[in-house]
Amino acid sequence: MVSKDAEVAQGLETEAVVELARKIAREGPICDHCLGRQFAKIASGLSNEHRGTILRVALEEHGEEPKEGKCWVCNGLFEKIDVWVSRALETLEDYEFKSFLVGTKVNGLLLENEDLLWEVAGAAHAEPLKAELNREVGKRIERETGKRAEFEAPELVVILNLQTESVEVQSNAVYIYGRYLKFQRGIPQTRWFCRACRGKGCERCNFTGKMYPESVEELISGSLSDLFLGEEMVLHGCGREDIDACMLGSGRPFVLELKEPQRRYVDVRAAEENVNTENAGKIKVLDLQYVKKGLVAELKNAKAAKTYQARVEFKTPDVIGENAVKNALDALSGAVIEQRTPTRVAHRRADLVRERKVATARLVSFTAETHRAVIEVKCDAGLYIKELVSGDAGRTKPSLSALLGQEAEVTDLDVIDVDLNIPVLDYKL
DSSP states (O other): OHHHHHHHHHHHHHHHHHHHHHHHTTTTTTHHHHGGGGGGGHHHHHHHHHHHHHHHHHHTTTTTOOOOOOTTTTTTGGGHHHHHHHHHHHHTTOOOOOEEEEOOOOOOHHHHHHHHHHHHSSSSOOOOHHHHHHHHHHHHHHHHHHEEEESSSSSSEEEETTTTTTTEEEEOEEEEEEEEEEEETTTOOSOBBBBTTTTTTTTTTTTSSSSSSSHHHHHHHHHHHHHHHSSSEEEESSSSOOOEEEEEEEEEEEEEEEOOOOOOOOHHHHHHHHHHHHHTTTTEEEEEEOOOOOHHHHHOOOEEEEEEEEEEEEGGGOOOOOOHHHHHHHHHTTOOOOOOOEEETTSSOOOOOOEEEEEEEEEEEEEETTEEEEEEEOTTTTOHHHHHHTTTTTTEEOOHHHHHSEEEEEEEEEEEEEEOSSSGGBOOO
16 A cells, blocks of 8 residues: 555656656756745645655656755755744743744845745645745644744734844734723823923923823733733723713723733733722722723714713803703703714814714702702713704704803713623634
8 A cells, every 4th residue: 555655756757747856956956945845735745855855866766966065945944943043932931922923024135035946836736935944844833832833813923033143023913801990080091292392301391292191091011011012002992081070980992902012921810900909099990801902993983972961050050940951951861963063072083073962961960059069971982072952052952051041160070881792702712
Protein backbone atom coordinates (compact mmCIF):
# COMPACT_ATOMS: atom_id res chain seq x y z
CA MET A 1 0.00 0.00 0.00
CA VAL A 2 1.37 3.39 -0.98
CA SER A 3 1.72 5.82 1.96
CA LYS A 4 0.14 9.28 1.90
CA ASP A 5 3.56 10.96 1.80
CA ALA A 6 4.53 8.77 -1.11
CA GLU A 7 1.35 9.75 -2.97
CA VAL A 8 2.13 13.43 -2.39
CA ALA A 9 5.73 12.92 -3.50
CA GLN A 10 4.52 11.31 -6.70
CA GLY A 11 2.36 14.36 -7.33
CA LEU A 12 5.47 16.55 -7.09
CA GLU A 13 7.56 14.34 -9.30
CA THR A 14 5.55 14.74 -12.49
CA GLU A 15 7.50 15.85 -15.54
CA ALA A 16 5.84 19.30 -15.62
CA VAL A 17 6.55 20.01 -11.95
CA VAL A 18 10.15 18.84 -12.15
CA GLU A 19 10.71 20.96 -15.25
CA LEU A 20 9.33 24.04 -13.49
CA ALA A 21 11.47 23.28 -10.41
CA ARG A 22 14.52 23.04 -12.70
CA LYS A 23 13.70 26.46 -14.16
CA ILE A 24 13.45 27.93 -10.63
CA ALA A 25 16.66 26.29 -9.42
CA ARG A 26 18.66 27.71 -12.31
CA GLU A 27 17.86 31.28 -11.13
CA GLY A 28 20.22 30.92 -8.16
CA PRO A 29 20.62 29.25 -4.75
CA ILE A 30 17.21 28.57 -3.21
CA CYS A 31 16.26 27.00 0.12
CA ASP A 32 13.83 24.11 0.48
CA HIS A 33 11.22 26.42 2.03
CA CYS A 34 11.20 28.79 -0.96
CA LEU A 35 11.41 25.98 -3.50
CA GLY A 36 8.61 24.01 -1.88
CA ARG A 37 6.21 26.91 -1.38
CA GLN A 38 6.15 27.55 -5.15
CA PHE A 39 4.15 24.29 -5.33
CA ALA A 40 2.11 24.65 -2.13
CA LYS A 41 -1.22 24.24 -3.95
CA ILE A 42 -0.17 21.12 -5.80
CA ALA A 43 0.78 18.79 -2.98
CA SER A 44 -1.19 19.35 0.22
CA GLY A 45 -0.43 17.65 3.53
CA LEU A 46 3.29 18.46 3.62
CA SER A 47 5.28 21.41 4.88
CA ASN A 48 6.86 23.63 2.24
CA GLU A 49 10.28 22.57 3.48
CA HIS A 50 9.38 18.90 2.95
CA ARG A 51 8.08 19.68 -0.56
CA GLY A 52 11.36 21.44 -1.30
CA THR A 53 13.40 18.46 -0.11
CA ILE A 54 11.40 16.09 -2.34
CA LEU A 55 11.88 18.38 -5.35
CA ARG A 56 15.59 18.82 -4.66
CA VAL A 57 16.04 15.03 -4.69
CA ALA A 58 13.98 14.76 -7.87
CA LEU A 59 16.16 17.38 -9.55
CA GLU A 60 19.30 15.54 -8.58
CA GLU A 61 17.86 12.31 -9.96
CA HIS A 62 17.26 14.13 -13.23
CA GLY A 63 20.84 15.36 -13.34
CA GLU A 64 20.16 18.88 -12.10
CA GLU A 65 22.39 20.07 -9.26
CA PRO A 66 20.74 23.04 -7.43
CA LYS A 67 23.19 25.84 -6.72
CA GLU A 68 24.70 26.06 -3.23
CA GLY A 69 24.63 29.20 -1.06
CA LYS A 70 22.26 31.54 0.73
CA CYS A 71 18.76 31.53 -0.72
CA TRP A 72 18.46 34.52 -3.04
CA VAL A 73 14.65 34.67 -2.60
CA CYS A 74 14.30 34.92 1.21
CA ASN A 75 17.92 35.98 1.83
CA GLY A 76 18.30 33.23 4.43
CA LEU A 77 15.15 34.26 6.35
CA PHE A 78 13.94 30.71 6.98
CA GLU A 79 17.26 29.84 8.55
CA LYS A 80 16.43 32.40 11.25
CA ILE A 81 13.01 31.14 12.36
CA ASP A 82 14.44 30.31 15.80
CA VAL A 83 15.63 33.90 16.14
CA TRP A 84 12.19 35.32 15.26
CA VAL A 85 10.45 32.92 17.63
CA SER A 86 12.82 33.94 20.42
CA ARG A 87 12.21 37.65 19.76
CA ALA A 88 8.44 37.11 19.72
CA LEU A 89 8.42 35.16 22.98
CA GLU A 90 10.53 37.82 24.69
CA THR A 91 8.16 40.59 23.55
CA LEU A 92 5.08 38.62 24.60
CA GLU A 93 6.33 38.29 28.17
CA ASP A 94 4.80 41.71 28.91
CA TYR A 95 1.26 40.67 27.84
CA GLU A 96 -1.64 38.65 29.15
CA PHE A 97 -3.39 36.77 26.35
CA LYS A 98 -5.06 33.52 25.38
CA SER A 99 -5.16 33.92 21.60
CA PHE A 100 -2.90 35.50 19.00
CA LEU A 101 -2.16 35.83 15.32
CA VAL A 102 1.18 36.33 13.61
CA GLY A 103 1.63 38.86 10.82
CA THR A 104 4.68 40.00 8.86
CA LYS A 105 5.84 43.33 7.43
CA VAL A 106 8.00 42.34 4.48
CA ASN A 107 10.82 44.59 3.35
CA GLY A 108 11.15 45.85 -0.21
CA LEU A 109 14.03 43.57 -1.18
CA LEU A 110 12.15 40.38 -0.35
CA LEU A 111 9.02 41.60 -2.13
CA GLU A 112 11.12 42.36 -5.20
CA ASN A 113 12.80 38.95 -5.05
CA GLU A 114 9.43 37.22 -4.84
CA ASP A 115 8.11 39.20 -7.79
CA LEU A 116 11.21 38.27 -9.83
CA LEU A 117 10.72 34.60 -9.02
CA TRP A 118 7.05 34.69 -9.98
CA GLU A 119 7.94 36.33 -13.28
CA VAL A 120 10.01 33.23 -14.01
CA ALA A 121 7.85 30.52 -12.51
CA GLY A 122 4.44 32.08 -12.20
CA ALA A 123 2.47 32.22 -8.95
CA ALA A 124 -0.43 29.91 -9.79
CA HIS A 125 0.63 27.24 -7.29
CA ALA A 126 2.65 29.41 -4.88
CA GLU A 127 2.23 30.55 -1.30
CA PRO A 128 3.60 34.00 -0.38
CA LEU A 129 6.72 34.16 1.78
CA LYS A 130 4.99 35.93 4.65
CA ALA A 131 2.19 33.35 4.80
CA GLU A 132 4.69 30.59 5.49
CA LEU A 133 6.67 32.66 7.96
CA ASN A 134 3.47 33.56 9.84
CA ARG A 135 2.45 29.92 10.04
CA GLU A 136 5.82 28.52 11.05
CA VAL A 137 6.45 31.13 13.76
CA GLY A 138 2.83 30.82 14.92
CA LYS A 139 3.12 27.06 15.37
CA ARG A 140 6.23 27.53 17.49
CA ILE A 141 4.58 30.20 19.66
CA GLU A 142 1.60 27.89 20.20
CA ARG A 143 3.93 25.09 21.26
CA GLU A 144 6.07 27.26 23.54
CA THR A 145 3.25 29.19 25.27
CA GLY A 146 0.25 26.91 25.17
CA LYS A 147 -1.80 29.79 23.70
CA ARG A 148 -3.90 29.30 20.58
CA ALA A 149 -3.58 30.88 17.17
CA GLU A 150 -6.87 32.62 16.32
CA PHE A 151 -7.68 34.00 12.88
CA GLU A 152 -11.08 35.61 13.44
CA ALA A 153 -10.67 37.69 16.61
CA PRO A 154 -7.21 37.30 18.18
CA GLU A 155 -6.43 39.18 21.38
CA LEU A 156 -2.94 39.98 20.15
CA VAL A 157 -1.35 40.34 16.73
CA VAL A 158 2.38 39.57 16.74
CA ILE A 159 4.01 41.49 13.90
CA LEU A 160 7.38 40.37 12.55
CA ASN A 161 8.85 43.56 11.13
CA LEU A 162 11.50 42.44 8.65
CA GLN A 163 12.42 46.04 7.87
CA THR A 164 13.50 46.86 11.43
CA GLU A 165 14.25 43.26 12.45
CA SER A 166 12.02 43.68 15.48
CA VAL A 167 8.81 42.20 16.82
CA GLU A 168 5.82 44.46 17.45
CA VAL A 169 2.64 43.60 19.30
CA GLN A 170 -0.79 44.97 18.50
CA SER A 171 -2.99 44.33 21.52
CA ASN A 172 -6.62 44.46 20.47
CA ALA A 173 -8.94 46.49 22.66
CA VAL A 174 -10.79 45.27 25.72
CA TYR A 175 -14.40 46.40 26.13
CA ILE A 176 -16.12 46.82 29.49
CA TYR A 177 -19.82 47.55 29.91
CA GLY A 178 -21.31 49.24 32.96
CA ARG A 179 -23.39 52.16 34.21
CA TYR A 180 -22.08 55.33 35.78
CA LEU A 181 -23.52 57.77 38.29
CA LYS A 182 -22.34 61.38 38.37
CA PHE A 183 -22.89 63.25 41.62
CA GLN A 184 -21.23 66.58 40.84
CA ARG A 185 -22.34 69.17 38.32
CA GLY A 186 -19.82 70.70 35.96
CA ILE A 187 -18.22 67.40 34.89
CA PRO A 188 -18.68 66.48 31.20
CA GLN A 189 -19.02 62.87 30.10
CA THR A 190 -15.89 62.92 27.93
CA ARG A 191 -12.86 65.13 27.58
CA TRP A 192 -13.61 68.45 25.85
CA PHE A 193 -10.74 70.00 23.94
CA CYS A 194 -10.30 73.74 24.30
CA ARG A 195 -12.15 75.49 21.45
CA ALA A 196 -9.40 78.07 21.11
CA CYS A 197 -6.35 75.83 20.80
CA ARG A 198 -8.02 72.48 19.97
CA GLY A 199 -6.11 70.65 22.67
CA LYS A 200 -2.65 72.15 22.13
CA GLY A 201 -2.75 74.32 25.25
CA CYS A 202 -3.20 78.09 25.53
CA GLU A 203 -3.90 80.85 28.03
CA ARG A 204 -7.65 80.37 27.77
CA CYS A 205 -7.43 76.76 29.00
CA ASN A 206 -4.50 77.42 31.33
CA PHE A 207 -2.39 75.32 28.95
CA THR A 208 -4.33 72.13 29.75
CA GLY A 209 -5.79 71.80 26.26
CA LYS A 210 -9.21 71.17 27.88
CA MET A 211 -12.39 73.15 28.48
CA TYR A 212 -12.99 71.38 31.80
CA PRO A 213 -10.38 70.00 34.22
CA GLU A 214 -11.88 66.49 34.40
CA SER A 215 -14.53 64.28 32.83
CA VAL A 216 -16.30 61.01 33.65
CA GLU A 217 -14.15 59.36 30.99
CA GLU A 218 -10.90 60.62 32.53
CA LEU A 219 -11.93 59.78 36.09
CA ILE A 220 -12.77 56.18 35.18
CA SER A 221 -9.73 55.64 32.94
CA GLY A 222 -7.41 57.25 35.49
CA SER A 223 -8.47 54.66 38.04
CA LEU A 224 -8.06 51.74 35.64
CA SER A 225 -4.86 52.61 33.79
CA ASP A 226 -2.55 50.92 36.32
CA LEU A 227 -4.69 47.78 36.28
CA PHE A 228 -4.84 47.27 32.51
CA LEU A 229 -1.63 49.07 31.49
CA GLY A 230 -3.32 50.39 28.35
CA GLU A 231 -2.39 53.35 26.20
CA GLU A 232 -5.78 55.06 26.03
CA MET A 233 -9.36 54.55 27.19
CA VAL A 234 -12.43 55.85 25.38
CA LEU A 235 -15.89 56.04 26.94
CA HIS A 236 -18.84 55.32 24.65
CA GLY A 237 -22.00 56.45 26.42
CA CYS A 238 -25.67 55.80 25.70
CA GLY A 239 -26.36 59.49 25.16
CA ARG A 240 -24.99 62.14 27.50
CA GLU A 241 -26.35 64.42 30.18
CA ASP A 242 -25.77 68.17 30.26
CA ILE A 243 -22.56 69.23 31.98
CA ASP A 244 -24.57 70.91 34.72
CA ALA A 245 -26.80 67.85 35.23
CA CYS A 246 -26.21 64.96 37.61
CA MET A 247 -26.67 61.33 36.55
CA LEU A 248 -28.43 59.51 39.39
CA GLY A 249 -30.78 56.57 39.88
CA SER A 250 -29.93 53.55 37.72
CA GLY A 251 -26.98 55.26 36.05
CA ARG A 252 -26.10 55.80 32.39
CA PRO A 253 -25.02 52.74 30.32
CA PHE A 254 -21.57 52.95 28.78
CA VAL A 255 -18.87 50.83 27.19
CA LEU A 256 -15.26 51.63 28.01
CA GLU A 257 -12.83 50.81 25.20
CA LEU A 258 -9.34 50.09 26.56
CA LYS A 259 -6.79 50.38 23.77
CA GLU A 260 -3.52 48.41 23.60
CA PRO A 261 -3.86 46.78 27.05
CA GLN A 262 -1.04 44.65 28.41
CA ARG A 263 -3.36 43.17 31.03
CA ARG A 264 -6.79 41.98 29.93
CA TYR A 265 -8.06 39.66 32.68
CA VAL A 266 -8.44 42.10 35.54
CA ASP A 267 -11.09 41.23 38.15
CA VAL A 268 -13.91 43.64 37.21
CA ARG A 269 -15.20 43.74 40.79
CA ALA A 270 -11.78 44.92 41.92
CA ALA A 271 -11.69 47.41 39.04
CA GLU A 272 -15.14 48.69 40.02
CA GLU A 273 -14.06 49.15 43.63
CA ASN A 274 -10.94 50.98 42.52
CA VAL A 275 -12.91 53.50 40.46
CA ASN A 276 -15.47 54.09 43.20
CA THR A 277 -12.93 54.47 45.98
CA GLU A 278 -10.72 56.92 44.11
CA ASN A 279 -13.64 59.04 42.88
CA ALA A 280 -15.99 58.96 45.89
CA GLY A 281 -18.40 61.88 45.81
CA LYS A 282 -17.82 62.55 42.11
CA ILE A 283 -18.79 59.41 40.19
CA LYS A 284 -19.60 55.76 40.74
CA VAL A 285 -19.66 52.79 38.35
CA LEU A 286 -21.96 49.77 38.58
CA ASP A 287 -22.14 46.24 37.16
CA LEU A 288 -18.87 46.24 35.18
CA GLN A 289 -18.52 43.26 32.83
CA TYR A 290 -16.43 42.29 29.82
CA VAL A 291 -18.32 42.50 26.53
CA LYS A 292 -17.80 42.16 22.80
CA LYS A 293 -16.97 45.11 20.57
CA GLY A 294 -20.35 44.95 18.83
CA LEU A 295 -22.09 46.41 21.87
CA VAL A 296 -20.48 49.80 21.18
CA ALA A 297 -22.45 50.31 17.97
CA GLU A 298 -25.65 49.07 19.60
CA LEU A 299 -25.18 51.50 22.48
CA LYS A 300 -24.40 54.49 20.24
CA ASN A 301 -27.48 53.83 18.09
CA ALA A 302 -29.84 53.07 20.98
CA LYS A 303 -32.85 55.34 21.43
CA ALA A 304 -33.23 54.86 25.15
CA ALA A 305 -36.14 56.52 26.93
CA LYS A 306 -34.96 58.70 29.81
CA THR A 307 -36.45 59.92 33.07
CA TYR A 308 -35.48 63.34 34.40
CA GLN A 309 -36.06 65.15 37.63
CA ALA A 310 -35.95 68.94 37.36
CA ARG A 311 -36.20 71.76 39.87
CA VAL A 312 -38.26 74.52 38.30
CA GLU A 313 -38.48 78.19 39.20
CA PHE A 314 -41.44 80.38 38.15
CA LYS A 315 -40.78 84.02 37.26
CA THR A 316 -44.07 85.37 38.66
CA PRO A 317 -44.77 83.04 41.59
CA ASP A 318 -47.64 85.10 43.02
CA VAL A 319 -49.97 83.98 40.22
CA ILE A 320 -49.10 80.28 40.10
CA GLY A 321 -50.48 77.48 42.21
CA GLU A 322 -49.91 73.77 42.72
CA ASN A 323 -53.05 72.72 40.83
CA ALA A 324 -52.07 74.82 37.82
CA VAL A 325 -48.70 73.09 37.65
CA LYS A 326 -50.33 69.65 37.98
CA ASN A 327 -52.79 70.44 35.19
CA ALA A 328 -50.02 71.67 32.89
CA LEU A 329 -47.96 68.55 33.50
CA ASP A 330 -51.02 66.38 32.84
CA ALA A 331 -51.38 68.15 29.50
CA LEU A 332 -47.76 67.34 28.65
CA SER A 333 -48.16 63.63 29.53
CA GLY A 334 -48.57 61.69 26.29
CA ALA A 335 -48.01 64.81 24.19
CA VAL A 336 -45.88 64.88 21.03
CA ILE A 337 -43.48 67.79 21.32
CA GLU A 338 -42.32 69.77 18.29
CA GLN A 339 -38.89 70.98 19.26
CA ARG A 340 -36.76 73.17 17.06
CA THR A 341 -33.04 72.84 17.75
CA PRO A 342 -32.52 74.73 21.03
CA THR A 343 -30.75 78.06 20.83
CA ARG A 344 -28.02 76.90 23.22
CA VAL A 345 -26.93 74.03 20.93
CA ALA A 346 -27.74 75.56 17.53
CA HIS A 347 -24.02 76.17 16.90
CA ARG A 348 -23.34 72.43 16.80
CA ARG A 349 -26.60 70.86 15.59
CA ALA A 350 -28.61 71.28 12.42
CA ASP A 351 -31.47 73.76 12.83
CA LEU A 352 -34.40 71.35 12.45
CA VAL A 353 -37.75 70.70 14.06
CA ARG A 354 -37.82 67.27 15.70
CA GLU A 355 -40.77 65.43 17.18
CA ARG A 356 -40.33 63.75 20.56
CA LYS A 357 -42.94 62.23 22.85
CA VAL A 358 -43.41 62.79 26.57
CA ALA A 359 -44.53 59.52 28.16
CA THR A 360 -45.34 60.95 31.59
CA ALA A 361 -44.89 64.26 33.39
CA ARG A 362 -45.77 64.59 37.06
CA LEU A 363 -45.32 66.92 39.99
CA VAL A 364 -43.00 65.56 42.69
CA SER A 365 -43.24 68.51 45.09
CA PHE A 366 -44.42 72.10 45.22
CA THR A 367 -43.20 74.67 47.73
CA ALA A 368 -45.89 77.27 48.26
CA GLU A 369 -43.59 79.74 50.04
CA THR A 370 -41.20 80.04 47.12
CA HIS A 371 -43.55 78.78 44.38
CA ARG A 372 -40.89 76.38 43.18
CA ALA A 373 -41.52 72.86 42.04
CA VAL A 374 -39.76 69.56 41.42
CA ILE A 375 -41.09 67.70 38.39
CA GLU A 376 -40.38 64.30 36.86
CA VAL A 377 -40.51 63.70 33.11
CA LYS A 378 -40.15 60.42 31.22
CA CYS A 379 -39.65 60.95 27.51
CA ASP A 380 -38.07 59.85 24.24
CA ALA A 381 -34.36 60.14 23.75
CA GLY A 382 -33.33 63.48 22.31
CA LEU A 383 -35.93 65.69 24.01
CA TYR A 384 -34.35 68.72 25.66
CA ILE A 385 -35.97 69.09 29.10
CA LYS A 386 -34.80 72.63 29.84
CA GLU A 387 -36.53 73.83 26.69
CA LEU A 388 -39.61 71.68 27.41
CA VAL A 389 -39.97 73.81 30.55
CA SER A 390 -38.94 77.24 29.21
CA GLY A 391 -40.33 76.96 25.66
CA ASP A 392 -37.10 78.50 24.31
CA ALA A 393 -38.91 81.59 22.98
CA GLY A 394 -41.47 79.45 21.20
CA ARG A 395 -39.04 76.99 19.61
CA THR A 396 -40.48 74.13 21.73
CA LYS A 397 -44.25 73.51 21.50
CA PRO A 398 -46.05 72.81 23.76
CA SER A 399 -44.01 73.76 26.81
CA LEU A 400 -44.66 74.08 30.53
CA SER A 401 -44.24 77.85 30.31
CA ALA A 402 -46.77 78.18 27.50
CA LEU A 403 -49.32 75.98 29.28
CA LEU A 404 -48.96 78.01 32.49
CA GLY A 405 -48.95 81.33 30.69
CA GLN A 406 -45.79 82.51 32.41
CA GLU A 407 -42.06 81.99 32.28
CA ALA A 408 -40.54 78.97 34.01
CA GLU A 409 -36.99 77.69 33.91
CA VAL A 410 -35.00 74.69 35.12
CA THR A 411 -32.55 75.57 37.88
CA ASP A 412 -31.22 72.04 38.44
CA LEU A 413 -31.57 68.94 36.28
CA ASP A 414 -30.87 65.30 37.11
CA VAL A 415 -31.18 62.19 34.96
CA ILE A 416 -32.56 59.40 37.12
CA ASP A 417 -33.08 56.57 34.62
CA VAL A 418 -31.91 55.50 31.17
CA ASP A 419 -34.10 52.68 29.88
CA LEU A 420 -31.70 50.72 27.68
CA ASN A 421 -33.61 48.25 25.51
CA ILE A 422 -30.59 46.18 24.42
CA PRO A 423 -29.91 42.53 25.38
CA VAL A 424 -26.51 43.23 26.96
CA LEU A 425 -26.14 39.59 27.97
CA ASP A 426 -25.94 38.66 24.26
CA TYR A 427 -22.64 40.58 24.09
CA LYS A 428 -21.13 39.29 27.30
CA LEU A 429 -17.80 37.47 26.95
